[in-house]
Amino acid sequence: MIKKFFDWLKQPLGLIAVGIVFLAVFSAAAYGIYTTQQAPEQPVPGFPHKTHISFGIQCLYCHPGASKGPAAGLPSQAKCWACHNQIVKTRDSALLAPLKDAVLSGQSLEWVPVAIVPDFVQFNHRAHIAAGRNCEECHGDMTQQLVAQNPQVMNMGWCLNCHVEAAGEDQAKLVKLADCGTCHY
Numbered sequence: 001m002i003k004k005f006f007d008w009l010k011q012p013l014g015l016i017a018v019g020i021v022f023l024a025v026f027s028a029a030a031y032g033i034y035t036t037q038q039a040p041e042q043p044v045p046g047f048p049h050k051t052h053i054s055f056g057i058q059c060l061y062c063h064p065g066a067s068k069g070p071a072a073g074l075p076s077q078a079k080c081w082a083c084h085n086q087i088v089k090t091r092d093s094a095l096l097a098p099l100k101d102a103v104l105s106g107q108s109l110e111w112v113p114v115a116i117v118p119d120f121v122q123f124n125h126r127a128h129i130a131a132g133r134n135c136e137e138c139h140g141d142m143t144q145q146l147v148a149q150n151p152q153v154m155n156m157g158w159c160l161n162c163h164v165e166a167a168g169e170d171q172a173k174l175v176k177l178a179d180c181g182t183c184h185y
């Protein structure tokens with residue numbers, strides 16, 4: 001399988017591609033490590049994934065786009081409030097003050113993205129969920145996270161590694177999944 005991939009790469013077009021790919025991967029790596037591997041300050045500083053997931057709330061309840069299209073999406077404050085104006089126990093929690101303020105003032109919470117690829121990359125959640133991939137494979141174990149962090153650098157090498165592995169012996173699939181036009185168009 002790996003050999004076939006290298007045979008493909010040895011074609012003239014493949015060689016050019018290899019050059020570009022190496023430049024791409026290396027130049028982007030340093031920047032990627034810097035930007036992705038730290039938890040940013042969020043509008044609700046203590047939004048705990050851990051707590052919500054432990055109450056049995058599904059990922060797709062808050063991120064329904066992941067099974068339907070390119071973007072997973074983030075929940076609106078109306079969705080948060082539908083639960084939180086009912087939960088008396090934490091209604092006056094200091095951690096919820098920013099949510100309450102946003103709801104009362106009608107201003108939306110501006111979450112800072114954590115998992116992100118540049119605009120010229122076409123990532124699509126649906127294709128991956130349809131292929132049976134778990135959120136965890138790419139986003140790490142969110143049941144242990146408070147403020148969301150990115151477990152890995154989401155660069156081209158990362159995408160391609162998994163695509164080569166996913167294609168296995170299937171040559172047609174490999175060509176498709178490693179084709180520049182699959183992710184850049």
Ligand code: HEC
Pocket residue numbers: 044046047048051052055057075076077079080081083084087089090093094095096099
């Ligand atoms: C499906 C119901 C549900 C939704 C939707 C929901 N939450 Fe929660 N949230 C909970 C539950 C249950 C707890 C734990 C409450 C407890 O410990 O009594 C919690 C806890 C919290 C806490 C911790 C409070 C504390 O004092 O420890 C914060 C902060 C919070 N939620 C923010 C949010 C935000 C922001 C949203 C929207 C993005 C949201 N929640 C959406 C049910 C929900």
Ligand code: HEC
Pocket residue numbers: 042047049052053057058059060061062063074075111112113114115116135136139142143146147148
């Ligand atoms: C109660 C709603 C809720 C549930 C349930 C939930 N999330 Fe989230 N998720 C959020 C909110 C709000 C944010 C934005 C705040 C942040 O980044 O911490 C977020 C952010 C994220 C991010 C980072 C997104 C970005 O902007 O880059 C990932 C990845 C993620 N969630 C994955 C998951 C996975 C996987 C699960 C299930 C194991 C899950 N979430 C369950 C509400 C939820």
Ligand code: HEC
Pocket residue numbers: 059060063065066067070071072073074115116117118123125128129133134135136137138139154
């Ligand atoms: C094959 C890897 C992969 C899988 C599987 C995956 N994601 Fe993602 N996710 C990404 C990448 C890459 C991004 C950045 C996308 C971008 O910037 O366009 C992302 C972004 C996100 C975001 C940020 C906001 C948005 O709208 O995209 C959330 C939330 C998220 N993923 C949740 C999930 C959930 C929930 C699941 C499981 C149902 C999941 N992801 C499965 C790779 C993955």
Ligand code: HEC
Pocket residue numbers: 117121122123124127128131133137138154155158159160162163166177182183
């Ligand atoms: C953990 C493994 C994994 C990672 C990481 C991954 N992918 Fe994928 N990707 C897959 C699988 C599996 C498929 C579906 C292959 C099939 O059709 O059976 C897929 C399919 C796709 C498709 C759809 C191809 C089509 O059928 O049209 C695109 C586009 C794509 N991936 C882009 C990306 C990008 C961009 C990244 C990195 C940001 C990425 N993928 C990271 C496993 C992965």
Ligand code: HEC
Pocket residue numbers: 017018020021023024025027028029032117118121154155156159160163177178179180181182183184
């Ligand atoms: C599976 C998806 C995928 C495929 C296939 C793919 N790329 Fe990329 N490419 C990416 C991602 C993701 C990035 C963003 C890298 C980052 O931020 O570190 C990227 C970045 C780039 C960049 C910009 C580098 C930079 O430093 O910003 C170039 C140029 C590029 N790719 C060229 C190509 C060429 C040529 C091919 C075909 C041989 C190709 N890509 C195939 C996912 C892909």
